[in-house]
Amino acid sequence: MVDVHDSIASFRSALDDERRRGRTVGFVPTMGYLHDGHASLMSAAAAENDVAVASIFVNPLQFAANEDLSTYPRDLDRDLAICADRGVSHVLNPTVEEMYPGGPVLTTVTVDRITRNFEGASRPEHFAGVATVVTKLFSIVGPGRAYFGEKDFQQLAVVTRLASDLSIPVQVVGCPIVREADGLAMSSRNVYLDEAQRAAAPVLHEALRAAATAATSGAPATDVRQVMIDRVDSEALAELDYAEVVDATTLEPVDDLGPGQRLLIAAHFGRTRLLDNLAVPVRAVDSSADRS
Ligand code: PAF
Numbered sequence: 001m002v003d004v005h006d007s008i009a010s011f012r013s014a015l016d017d018e019r020r021r022g023r024t025v026g027f028v029p030t031m032g033y034l035h036d037g038h039a040s041l042m043s044a045a046a047a048e049n050d051v052a053v054a055s056i057f058v059n060p061l062q063f064a065a066n067e068d069l070s071t072y073p074r075d076l077d078r079d080l081a082i083c084a085d086r087g088v089s090h091v092l093n094p095t096v097e098e099m100y101p102g103g104p105v106l107t108t109v110t111v112d113r114i115t116r117n118f119e120g121a122s123r124p125e126h127f128a129g130v131a132t133v134v135t136k137l138f139s140i141v142g143p144g145r146a147y148f149g150e151k152d153f154q155q156l157a158v159v160t161r162l163a164s165d166l167s168i169p170v171q172v173v174g175c176p177i178v179r180e181a182d183g184l185a186m187s188s189r190n191v192y193l194d195e196a197q198r199a200a201a202p203v204l205h206e207a208l209r210a211a212a213t214a215a216t217s218g219a220p221a222t223d224v225r226q227v228m229i230d231r232v233d234s235e236a237l238a239e240l241d242y243a244e245v246v247d248a249t250t251l252e253p254v255d256d257l258g259p260g261q262r263l264l265i266a267a268h269f270g271r272t273r274l275l276d277n278l279a280v281p282v283r284a285v286d287s288s289a290d291r292s
Contacts, residue, residue: 023050027143046087062129197269200237207231
């Protein structure tokens with residue numbers, strides 16, 4: 001049974017009750033239209049905390065005027081069934097007016113530097129919108145742990161950094177990407193792909209795997225990056241946005257392979273932009289160390 005709250009006050013008071021009983025709270029923020037990736041976050045929250053809670057809120061602050069806010073897919077009944085199935089007991093599902101009474105917010109949260117490149121380069125206001133709503137949700141929920149998918153790797157880095165910079169007492173937990181059988185990372189936006197684009201979209205994962213193989217065999221970072229570019233360029237329906245090897249915390253591109261690095265990639269398939277990423281395999285670190 002899931003308790004659905006459209007009011008912040010009632011959600012907060014339900015969680016205060018749980019905490020008074022000494023229960024720990026794990027939180028999964030979402031924009032709904034849930035898939036197995038979200039479900040895996042909920043399972044982790046339910047397994048690692050006494051109470052698992054979620055929010056379903058399509059946050060207008062993180063969409064630019066030309067983006068898909070009005071057409072963003074929604075299916076609340078299905079979402080609530082998934083929440084119940086994965087052990088989520090309370091869901092906050094507020095209206096825009098409930099979250100942002102009085103219209104546009106005057107207080108926003110911005111995270112510098114790590115938001116400038118990649119997603120931030122093509123969506124300049126996006127991360128301020130994410131950082132603002134996540135900070136607000138942390139303040140409403142007061143979770144001990146909060147769960148984010150590694151699929152949006154830059155978002156995970158941004159949220160981790162904001163929680164640290166603002167001393168928010170939450171442990172930000174990154175969870176592995178959940179993929180379709182052909183390797184495509186699950187995303188609510190995959191429904192926008194037509195049949196041909198859907199068939200082409202696994203090229204992102206293929207490019208990452210090819211790059212990881214190159215890294216493992218000791219190729220330098222520039223060659224590893226080029227492997228991703230060439231693989232995506234070979235797919236006529238994909239238009240590369242970026243492909244980079246970065247430090248997983250600072251998101252700065254690296255010259256030399258080393259520990260704690262990530263392969264990031266994004267491409268357009270028609271009007272739909274998809275992203276994916278993969279850890280640089282640890283053996284790559286050994287083989288580049290061997291070469292030096
Ligand atoms: O990843 C998402 O679905 C959203 O960016 C989030 C974290 C729920 C904030 O609106």
